[in-house]
Amino acid sequence: MALLRLLGRVASALVLLALLAARPAAADERVLPTFAPACHAATEAARPEAAMRGRAGWVCHNGDWRSGSEAAWLRFEASAWQGQDLPRQFFSRIARFETITLTAIDHDGTRRVARYAEADAEPVAAGPVFRLPLPEVTPATALVLVRIEAPHSVPLLTEARLTRDMDHAAWPRIEIMLLAFVMGMLVLPLLFDVSFFLVLRERFVVLHAGLVSAMMVYVLTAGGLVTAFARLPLAAMAVLGPLSYALGAGLSALFLTDFLERGAQSPLLRRVTIAIAWFTIIVPGICALQLGATQRFDDTAYFLAFLPFILVITTAILEAVMRGSRSARFIAVAWTPIIIASVERLLRGLGAHVGPSSLDQMLFVALGIEVVVISLAIADRFLALRRERDAALTEAKMLEQISTRDSLTGLMNRRAIEARFDELLAQGFDTFALVDLDRFKAINDLHGHQVGDAALIACASAIRASDRDAVAVRLGGEEFVVLLRGPRPLERAEALRQAIPMRIAQEVPGLDLPVTASMGVVMLAEAGRHRMAFAEFYARADALMYEAKAAGRNRLAYERLTVFNAPPESRSKGEERAA
Known part of the structure; x- marks a missing residue:
């Protein structure tokens, strides 16, 4: 609200400047006669x-x-x-x-x-x-x-x-200086729009850039500023001024529908606003051409065609403000001066009252106010959209984490490891260890699932802390996978397996017997040269793990592969008992 009050004061000051520029000459100034x-x-x-x-x-x-x-x-x-x-x-x-x-x-x-x-x-x-x-x-x-x-x-x-x-006949110097100042006010927002669009690919930024460009053409031609440095035919200046204003008005309505937050406009009023935008571009645009065939009515039709535009735009802004739209408040501050100045210009164009051309300074200043305030509104919306997108990205990451992480232990789940397995294999994680807690069902039966969950959490903590160069995964139930890379993978896998009973005993008191683990380990030499899928690694490690259990549990069974082929009937394997 403080920003809006400040913008209101700036707008008032600029309008006052325009009125001062349009004031009659003082008595001591030399007035050249006109008749x-x-x-x-x-x-x-x-x-x-x-x-x-x-x-x-x-x-x-x-x-x-x-x-x-x-x-x-x-x-x-x-x-x-x-x-x-x-x-x-x-x-x-x-x-x-x-x-x-x-x-x-x-x-x-x-x-x-x-x-x-x-x-x-x-x-x-x-x-x-x-x-x-x-x-x-x-x-x-x-x-x-x-x-x-x-x-x-x-x-x-x-x-x-x-x-x-x-x-x-030329305008006073202060009025030309004011026009040049307004042009400067229009150029900067156009540069801002280009910068914003490079970061924020939103259509309303393009629409505002088009609106600013149209208003620049209007100030140059309708304000006559272009004649200070170029000579254009009268017909070109006579057409470009009203045509650019009609185009700018239509783009402003399209900008409004795109810029307001979702829900700030009712669906019906949004459709009406879009329709009036195209009506304003087409009907006053044709009248602005000032063709011989339309001479009898084009001047009156041009100005009358803006009446429904002003009515619809004013209604749309009021509705959005009443719905609590922050963007609509900016637009209300930006467009109120230009609506007032446009109504005055409309009445003068229809001949309802006669006034000096210097009254146009009010409209030009209002245009400058509009583009500056709307540029601030776009910057404000830019920050809001970035906050929304950051929040959405954070939420997406959280959802991704939820979908790829085990909710109990925080380890990666099977879906995550299968998606990343080829990448990890290429990074040198060539040792696949499948861990299964021995007689885990008895823990749940004797002590309840809460104690069983605590044991699983402790097991995950042991796996996570035992080796920094390892990737830990919970496949489900009491089954875990650990991927290892680096030297002595078999010894490190065994150390990890032995750490599990100690960690569970420390963190889950009251268990009658230690909770041991059996492990099947597959080591693949020169893993980067082979395309071995996760399911194939898992099948071999699972077979080894069951061999370890069949041999008495609480032990490790392994095999070392140099060239991967289909699993043979007999294979060279080793077996180690925990110390």
Whole structure:
């Protein structure tokens, strides 16, 4: 919670910085004059300019802006620049159009006309603005009419201005610095995503990297930062900005469904979130192309298509927070500023209110906040997943140990030794000793299974402690296997066998007779050259062990193999009695 409070303060500070960047100039700052249209109108393409010279058909208040008309008209009156420098340039927000016709009309009816195609528009360095030269404006000019054919954006109309000096059309230096700062904030999380993915192969890391990349393109094009170091055609900038925002929004919804913990979303809402993600990529994405066939509705449809997206995303976050999702709390902090800024931009794009382009700084700062906070959330999730995986690995090792270890004695069981037998044989464990406690059933019958278990534990302890270069296994019941390597394996096997009765006597008091052991030992010379299976070793050692029991128990029987063949009818064997 302390981290979330800190992030909230950082977010507030950055939003405040954006508001300060968008503030009006102080009284003592030099303000270059710009002139807004006095009236605007939307007509069919066939409406002649002569019909627009009068007052009829104009909207002379700051409302009812429409971008879906065949032609939009802006009326600039000479009274706006009386006593000031005459305007020389027309500029507006970057958006697609077919043609712009600029007409300067003098009081005596003299007309000077300049007509431009979209390709003639020149983006202004450092800002999402383009400019066009006006026809000559003189002191005798009464008004300037601007006809925009097939406009694709309301801000193209609401932010249109006339000016003498294009330095005022560029964004203030502090706003460009803020954009550069936001770009830096976007680059670092992208590097973090790459680093995280190398360690954490999770899809949500890739989705976030795609989201960050889309937002970088948006800041570069919609913010106009790219014009500070490159010249792109107006059409490319007009399309890349909204298209990258639609792609980023869709990826953010997919990221949400992948990033939230299991159970943080209901199945229904998760399906709806995935559906709205693809809807947002496809529908606003097509509208963002600003094609001639979609000109009448693409601007309005683009912004309206984000309404269900905002509704679904907000609902999904609230549901996940209510379900106790830690990741959802990070997302709520990260996405609240961007949702608020996006709603403002949506209303401005629909013409519901008119504001300066500097309001976009709020959205850009919100994007910077989003990627930084989400990067912290990914780091937090990364640590959580590592803890979960470490716990799972520990549990898996415990389960593996349970499945490969005898629960009573802690020695390897038959399953484990059979799996590792070839490896141990290659490592030089070429002596196979099979140990069986003599008359063990009598211990269970006379003293109970609890005492019998204690005797088995003591036997395992004796086997484990008697030889450091040995591998001990409990096959089941009172039967054990010891694999030996190194010099004098027969003498060491005998010492091990003799240690068993002494250890049982020490740890299990009250037994009437000592608990002895019989042993069958098979030694294979040059074991690495032969492929002798565990079952074959066991069969030979088992036969030897029963020979030892038949000879009186409490002894060792062995054989030494130089070349392994099928067990013969008669074999060379030795037998030793315990001292």
